[in-house]
Amino acid sequence: MRRTVLQNAHLIDHRGDHGKADLYLRDDVIEGIDLGGEVAQTIDVAGAVVTPAFIDLHAHLREPGQEVKEDLRSGLGAAVAGGYGTVVSMANTTPVVDEPGLVTEMLSKSEALGLARLRPAAALSRGLQGKQLTDFAALREAGAVMITDDGEPVKDAHLLRRACEYAAELGLVVQTHSEEPGLRQDGVMNEGLVSQRLGLPGNPVAAEAAMIYRDCEVAMLSGGRLHVAHVSSKRGLQVVEWFKAQGAPVTAEVTPHHLTLSDETLEGFDPVYKVAPPLRTHDDVAYLRNALIRGVIDAIGTDHAPHTQAEKERDLLEAPFGIANIEVTFPLLYSELVANGGLELSTLLDLLQGGPARVMGWQVPTLEATRAADLVVLDLETGRRVAPETFKSKAKQSPWTGQVLKGWPVMTFVRGKMVFEREVLSD
Amino acid sequence: MTPAITPTVPERASTQGKKQHLLDLQEWSAEEVWALFETTDVMAQVMTRTIKKVPALQGFTVGTLFFENSTRTRLSFERAARAQSADVISFATGGSSMSKGESLKDTLRTIDALKADLYVVRHQAAGVPYQLTRWTDAAIVNAGDGRRAHPTQALLDTYTFRECSPGFDGFEGKKLTIVGDIAHSRVARSNLRLWTKLGAQVTLCGPSTLLPHELEQFPGVTRCFRLEEAVEGAHAVMALRLQLERMQKGLLPSLAEYQARYRLTPEVMALADAQALVMHPGPMNRDVEIDGELADSERSVVERQVANGVPVRMAVLYTLLVGRQ
Ligand SMILES: [Zn+2]
Numbered sequence: 001m002r003r004t005v006l007q008n009a010h011l012i013d014h015r016g017d018h019g020k021a022d023l024y025l026r027d028d029v030i031e032g033i034d035l036g037g038e039v040a041q042t043i044d045v046a047g048a049v050v051t052p053a054f055i056d057l058h059a060h061l062r063e064p065g066q067e068v069k070e071d072l073r074s075g076l077g078a079a080v081a082g083g084y085g086t087v088v089s090m091a092n093t094t095p096v097v098d099e100p101g102l103v104t105e106m107l108s109k110s111e112a113l114g115l116a117r118l119r120p121a122a123a124l125s126r127g128l129q130g131k132q133l134t135d136f137a138a139l140r141e142a143g144a145v146m147i148t149d150d151g152e153p154v155k156d157a158h159l160l161r162r163a164c165e166y167a168a169e170l171g172l173v174v175q176t177h178s179e180e181p182g183l184r185q186d187g188v189m190n191e192g193l194v195s196q197r198l199g200l201p202g203n204p205v206a207a208e209a210a211m212i213y214r215d216c217e218v219a220m221l222s223g224g225r226l227h228v229a230h231v232s233s234k235r236g237l238q239v240v241e242w243f244k245a246q247g248a249p250v251t252a253e254v255t256p257h258h259l260t261l262s263d264e265t266l267e268g269f270d271p272v273y274k275v276a277p278p279l280r281t282h283d284d285v286a287y288l289r290n291a292l293i294r295g296v297i298d299a300i301g302t303d304h305a306p307h308t309q310a311e312k313e314r315d316l317l318e319a320p321f322g323i324a325n326i327e328v329t330f331p332l333l334y335s336e337l338v339a340n341g342g343l344e345l346s347t348l349l350d351l352l353q354g355g356p357a358r359v360m361g362w363q364v365p366t367l368e369a370t371r372a373a374d375l376v377v378l379d380l381e382t383g384r385r386v387a388p389e390t391f392k393s394k395a396k397q398s399p400w401t402g403q404v405l406k407g408w409p410v411m412t413f414v415r416g417k418m419v420f421e422r423e424v425l426s427d
Numbered sequence: 428m429t430p431a432i433t434p435t436v437p438e439r440a441s442t443q444g445k446k447q448h449l450l451d452l453q454e455w456s457a458e459e460v461w462a463l464f465e466t467t468d469v470m471a472q473v474m475t476r477t478i479k480k481v482p483a484l485q486g487f488t489v490g491t492l493f494f495e496n497s498t499r500t501r502l503s504f505e506r507a508a509r510a511q512s513a514d515v516i517s518f519a520t521g522g523s524s525m526s527k528g529e530s531l532k533d534t535l536r537t538i539d540a541l542k543a544d545l546y547v548v549r550h551q552a553a554g555v556p557y558q559l560t561r562w563t564d565a566a567i568v569n570a571g572d573g574r575r576a577h578p579t580q581a582l583l584d585t586y587t588f589r590e591c592s593p594g595f596d597g598f599e600g601k602k603l604t605i606v607g608d609i610a611h612s613r614v615a616r617s618n619l620r621l622w623t624k625l626g627a628q629v630t631l632c633g634p635s636t637l638l639p640h641e642l643e644q645f646p647g648v649t650r651c652f653r654l655e656e657a658v659e660g661a662h663a664v665m666a667l668r669l670q671l672e673r674m675q676k677g678l679l680p681s682l683a684e685y686q687a688r689y690r691l692t693p694e695v696m697a698l699a700d701a702q703a704l705v706m707h708p709g710p711m712n713r714d715v716e717i718d719g720e721l722a723d724s725e726r727s728v729v730e731r732q733v734a735n736g737v738p739v740r741m742a743v744l745y746t747l748l749v750g751r752q
Binding site: 194195196197198199200201268269270284309310311313314315316317318 | 529530531532533550551553554555557559570572573574575576601613616639641642
């Protein structure tokens with residue numbers, strides 16, 4: 001038995017603000033508050049908030065096969081540096097995670113790393129080809145928690161219908177990357193005034209909204225649980241809201257970048273802002289932000305999508321889509337939406353803890369005794385500059401480089417073990 | 428022997444010293460464009476001499492960096508550089524080696540080891556000339572980037588209008604009509620920026636599939652689907668080259684229908700201002716977007732556009748290189 005105490009912790013979880021106390025961990029679980037007694041380790045966290053570690057339902061960790069961009073060690077290392085204790089990895093790797101052996105292998109590898117908990121998603125179709133379903137039951141047996149062809153939309157509505165039906169029977173969530181391919185075409189940014197000004201091929205909001213509509217109809221038809229990934233636009237979200245109002249079995253997430261950046265960032269022609277779905281207009285950003293306050297968004301998913309520096313130094317047609325953000329998600333959203341934006345801290349925390357858990361049908365994490373000691377210690381006071389060269393992620397580039405943010409995770413615990421500690425350097 | 432004549436640069440040229448690059452025309456003021464025209468006048472005069480060479484850029488090296496092939500534009504820039512005694516390094520990069528895996532930055536760093544003072548860049552992706560400015564101290568001239576901009580083309584088009592428009596008295600109150608595939612055209616985008624900057628009105632004409640509605644939000648720009656209406660009262664009418672693959676992409680029903688609705692003919696031109704000029708940035712699809720006879724008619728200044736390419740580019744190189752010193 002090993003006991004640790006986090007002294008003078010400001011404890012917050014979805015049940016509320018519990019004020020200052022000493023939080024005791026025993027082995028991999030929370031033991032209780034202000035218990036006293038002998039401990040192996042005492043950590044003074046005075047001034048910091050202690051709360052359940054975050055859950056990310058949408059990260060591209062790139063292993064197997066794309067380790068030049070990211071691997072499980074760097075990706076899960078980046079996750080804990082961002083305060084995440086659990087990460088759902090996307091299946092668009094090389095090879096695609098479409099068979100149980102790969103799931104087993106990734107799980108054992110990640111267990112050995114002892115960083116964030118990995119919860120792999122499996123592909124919906126073999127090889128992400130959109131033709132034949134993967135073996136959902138065997139994949140679930142191996143440990144896959146979600147079914148998704150993310151990276152690609154499911155073109156064939158019939159395949160999606162059968163996937164939703166089959167996943168429902170097995171209690172699996174189907175997640176979609178909803179963009180209608182015929183409308184998306186070769187668009188590299190949001191279609192609109194800015195894309196016309198920049199002479200870059202546009203991807204219209206209609207591509208997202210139309211596909212969300214189709215995907216939600218399919219979910220209603222099949223009764224399957226559908227989770228719409230990275231909703232980027234007002235119209236796209238309005239479709240989700242409309243279906244939710246009908247009682248459709250649909251949930252949705254938004255990303256940190258769609259909540260903070262608009263298409264005008266492309267004016268400088270830096271592919272670091274090239275992402276799918278694309279950054280939209282100020283109007284869309286405002287609508288998404290407001291939707292967080294209104295409580296119509298279920299979760300924040302990072303869509304952490306690392307690429308190499310060289311890939312992001314190509315031209316805007318060639319550079320790959322994706323923003324690496326898992327390490328800055330909380331400080332970014334805390335600084336922009338809570339400290340300066342009118343969002344309650346408790347709401348933001350819920351979107352990163354309870355929200356994702358409810359989407360997946362998992363227990364909502366709390367600081368109660370016997371619950372997993374997956375915790376993050378947040379410094380809400382100190383401003384620190386975003387410095388991509390210090391990222392654990394292999395992707396050393398960020399749209400927020402140089403921005404001074406507050407709310408940085410300073411320690412992360414997974415299974416009662418400290419898996420991340422921020423070097424305290426004056427800035 | 429090269430006559431030791433440095434072109435006399437007009438007084439206003441001193442304000443051009445601040446210009447580091449020619450990426451697009453937004454960052455150039457109307458005054459700077461007028462000054463460039465005056466420099467072009469001098470260069471055009473040089474090109475009429477027996478010996479078409481001045482030592483203005485002696486000691487400078489100009490690199491032409493064409494990721495997308497365009498022999499015409501590249502040769503025009505190279506002629507412009509050599510006519511001023513600059514050394515020229517030509518990087519023919521179309522396709523192969525650099526496209527796969529190598530970043531733009533790495534490509535440029537390799538080339539930059541040869542220490543050119545200015546790069547003329549053509550690329551199929553919008554924004555590349557901007558990206559390159561981050562990784563070199565050299566000046567960058569955009570020779571066409573994707574659908575975005577082709578500033579020297581717009582400069583030579585406006586220069587040609589200034590030269591050929593009978594009784595030219597400025598761009599205020601003038602109407603330019605551009606006909607064709609506006610959506611995919613960097614020539615259209617640069618021209619609409621420059622003509623409106625100089626005070627003209629621009630009417631864009633073409634089928635709605637090739638005519639993005641957002642462009643109407645640009646000041647001084649209107650959109651029109653009917654050729655006759657678009658040409659009415661115009662002082663210059665520019666036909667754009669129609670890429671024949673637009674039919675396959677579902678943007679046009681057929682060539683015949685396009686020709687019937689948008690081909691520029693002498694009959695349509697009769698609706699324009701009596702002195703109106705016919706322009707085409709080339710290369711022309713004769714009898715597709717422009718009637719062959721019209722292209723050869725007195726109204727047509729297509730040959731002047733071609734001829735003005737070199738002096739305009741001489742002026743651009745001179746302004747950026749000498750202005751920087
Ligand atoms: Zn996606």
